[in-house]
Amino acid sequence: MTPLAAATQLLEVLSATLAAPMFLGWVNQCRAWLQNRRAPSVLQPYFGLRKLLHKDAVLAENASPLFRAAPYVVFGTMVVAAAIIPSMGTGLPMSTAADGIALVGLLATARMFLSLAAMDVGTAFGSLGARREMMVGFLAEPALLMILFVAALLSSTTSLPLIAEGLSSHVLGVYPSLAFTAVAFVLVLLAENARIPIDNPSTHLELTMIHEAMLLEYSARHLALMEWAAALKLFNYACIGFALFLPWGAGNEASGPLGLLLAVPLLAIKLVVAGAVLALIETLSAKLRVFRAPEFLATAFLLAVLGLLVHLLLGA
Amino acid sequence: MNLPVSDLEACLALLAAWGGIGLAGLLRPRSLRFAGRTLFPLGAVCGVGLAIVAAGHLGQPPQSEVLPLGLPGMPFHIRLDALSCVFLSLLGSVSAAISVFSAGYFRQGEGTLPGLLCLEYHLFLASMGMVLLADDAYSFMVAWETMALSSYFLVTTQHRIPEIRAAGFLYLLIAHVGALGILLSFGVLQGGTWQFTFDAMRAAHLAPAWASVAFCLALFGFGAKAGLVPLHVWLPEAHPAAPSPVSALMSGVMLKTAVYGVLRVTFDLLGSQQWWWGLVALGLGLMSAFYGVIFAAVQTDMKRLLAWSSIENVGIVFTGVGLTIVFKGAGLVPLAALSLIATLYHCLNHAYMKSLLFLGTGSVLHATGERNLGRLGGLIHRMPWVAWLTLVGALAIAGLPPLNGFVSEWLLLQAFLFAGDVPHTFVNMLLPVGAAVVALCTALAGYVMVKFYGVIFLGQRREAGLATAKDAGVSERLGMGALALGCLVLGLVPAQVIRLLDAVAHELLQVPSGRWGSQWWLLAPAAARQASYGPLALFALLLLTMLLTVYGVRLLYRRRERRSAPWDCGFAALDARMQDTAEGFGQPIRHIFEPFFRMSRQLPAPDDEHPVYRVTVGDRLWSVLYLPLAQAVHATANLVARLQQGRISTYLTYSFATLLLLLAFVL
């Protein structure tokens, strides 16, 4: 493990963890601009986190140790996921321990612990949110796996940094299979991160929420960790999208420390554009009825499988 | 092993010891203490011994022997090779944990005397071991029948209840239909030599058409025992009817003997495999996996849910078997080895995970007396040991890293990725779609486990009686703990396990060993595609991150916590009936996958004083396949029954007609 690789790994994890709330703040800022209103500052999520961490935690009387441990598990899995996504560099030593399939598994772990914690206190909202979250999850997870499969078939490996390297070294061209999977990935991103049109991240109406319903019983530091994990999840998904579809600019062993330094502003630019596009998509869409969500995700799944088939047929 | 006894003789001795322990149970049949304190733990020790001997023999050449048992011209042949060793160590280790659990589990007054229960149980174990050791068709069938009969008596332990008797009958019926298929398959395999030893079958060269017939019969027969759709109808009835340790044994070990049978017939007894056999197995496997998991999601009885989940996992195992056959038939032998190892690993995993879950439900059943999910809830507070150990099993079955379920899923998906190399046109396009179905089933398994664990252990108590539930006893904790530890070990050091399983691939597929990477902490199929999985590093990083977070938060923000009523958006009158039910949790699946279920709804009228809303979810295959078949059998039987008139003159006429015919033909 070279010092450059260790530095890349550490830098990625730290920057992902620290910058994720800002990304969320930026998306809210763009949404406010598009909706012709004034947004709070881009740093607002940080203030929110600090406020929550300063409070005393109020737990329900029948909350079990699982309820108290879940925020740490969810946050931990998101940080570990950030460690294996090649956002800034492809020389990641942790990627030998976990490849793309393990990444999907880590996301599933977070989802499962979140759902179990939601069912723990035994309120109607918690179990409803858990049920809906698992419903969205069981269709989004295979779609994400199929998307990874297409990328893996194109680069002959399932390790994410190697996929990014492989795809960035290909001659610039039109790959229809990647186009299909890109659309599918955007749909999965919207669904898994509880954005419109699947869930409304800014609502607290019980009948219209999935992610918020699961966090209802949490307070103070537990809630802070859960919210931070959600922001980190969005950041991770954005970085997965960059690694699969816009892999240029990440530093690798060949480009050395200079490549790593260049990769940081490039990533920032990609994130700014991605946040704006996400806000645009959210503003232009309306929230779907809950039972239209499986159709939405089935479309994503089918698009991913279609991309796979087109790749097998056309070789592109 | 350097003992004067060969490994094979040691295994045989341990199986005989089980038989002896079983018979010893008849000495004091009414004494629960004798059976529980002495016999079952002894059986567990034998199991551990069997596992160690079998695992130690992997990688060494096969040993065979002829026993002085059996008929005069057909003695019992037995053989210990790599495939048998893997399944024997599975049998030994899992049954040891279950025996330890059973030592503290069985109670008086369940309908069968404890001594008799001990006999049936250990006979079951011994016969399963004999199935794995058998080297000729005769001893195989004798052991198979003993297995079926002893498990029938175990299933009908509480034989005073009519539903349990009916479930046992269905189980026996389908077991015998399957046994018929296996017998016919052996009949085809002997290929005209009329020698029923497996060595003769290995040497016999069958025409491709006859080989296909043998394979299909074997798939039918073993599939009936494994619970492959459409021969699965006995599983959701028999597993809930049996006592929980027996369900664990059946789900964890007995279904795997059927997989052993398929592997033995396909890769050992049949010389060459045709690739389209793999498609049949693959198709049936995928169908079972999907069918099993969606039915598991809508169940309201916790043991039926686990039974359907077993059907799903058997489907995934057969998917792996099918993939292996496709690769082998297409000549891609290293890839066949990869999928074979994925299949065997999943067998191991499922044995540990499912047994753990069934034992957990056993403890819950004994503590609360309830099997219905609608009457459980909030048990994590009263039964912490059971709850936390069952959590390990639930997370493992959902396929979450770093536990063991994820490893076999990872291996299987890696094998599917190579499917594009298969030279047949439709197949290399259909196989990635198969990978999509496997991914869907795994995700649905997560859904099912959230439902299972959340409704039983989390939330509020749905019945007042649950407030006095007691946690499991010492032997129960030990048994479940051993299985949970097994899950953890299988998940964290897969490379070591695979090095052991590689011996099977080496033997059955003639692949050279040592194709796997050399680091012990990394799982890396050394093939053209670079991919690796290091669960220890992942687990370590996860723990480190969590600990750092806990420490950091505590250091920087030292705040108190206090307890209060649940927030629930400010709604004060929260009671246990306001949380989700098992039916409610299954509703999205019922809605999305409606064509697969046969649902009957009973809705209340607008002016009903006591409105009742009832939904019954049934198996379509039962009404489409089994009931017409039963009616046809009935009709045929009625036709034939006309022969029995009851009148003497009619019977004399039969004899007269036979005499006339014989005279006409002879003269």
Next chain:
Amino acid sequence: MHSLSLDLQLLNACAALLLLLSFSMLAQRRTVTLVNLLALQGALLVGATLIVAWRTGEAHLYLSALLTLALKVVGLPLLLHRLIRRMDVYWDTEPVINPSATMLIGLLVVVFSFGLAQPISALASTATRSTLGIAIAVILLSFLAMITRRKAMSQVVAFLSMENGLFFGAMSATYGMPMVVELGVALDVLVAMLVLGVFFFQIREQFDSLDLYHLETLKERE
């Protein structure tokens, strides 16, 4: 993959988009959007024809592209939009089988066509032969769309989409049909449209609706 020239890559992209459009037609509920998707399909065909024409230098393909533009991108969609407004058939919300099942069957149809096309592609001699599978898939998917629709307007759009797939298939396998065959097919489609138009007016007169379910009442016995 990287060795394909730009025009072949663009052709592959056109083919993939064509497949995507046929899929979206399968699940689309608004007839106005259906007709717009049909127009987009026509535009893709024009683009593909122009690329093939540029690559091979055959003059009649330019003429064919112009014809396609006039008829399929401008003419027919305008006509169909007018029909929709006159007959007030904006929605087709009750398919014969639910949308998810339709999409699943569509996926199986795509796998079937791709598998079928692989040996056939090996026989063809054009550079675009790998897109033959997509052409077959588009034809079969449009057929499926025709089967699973209840309103006559959607069935007509699916029929036209089938013809689009046929055209694309001809182009990828043999660099376009001879002009005579092409004009013949175009004439067939036009005549079919006229006949169908008359048919629909009669149905509308009789049953006061264009829901083809009513045709089932024309049975002899009950």
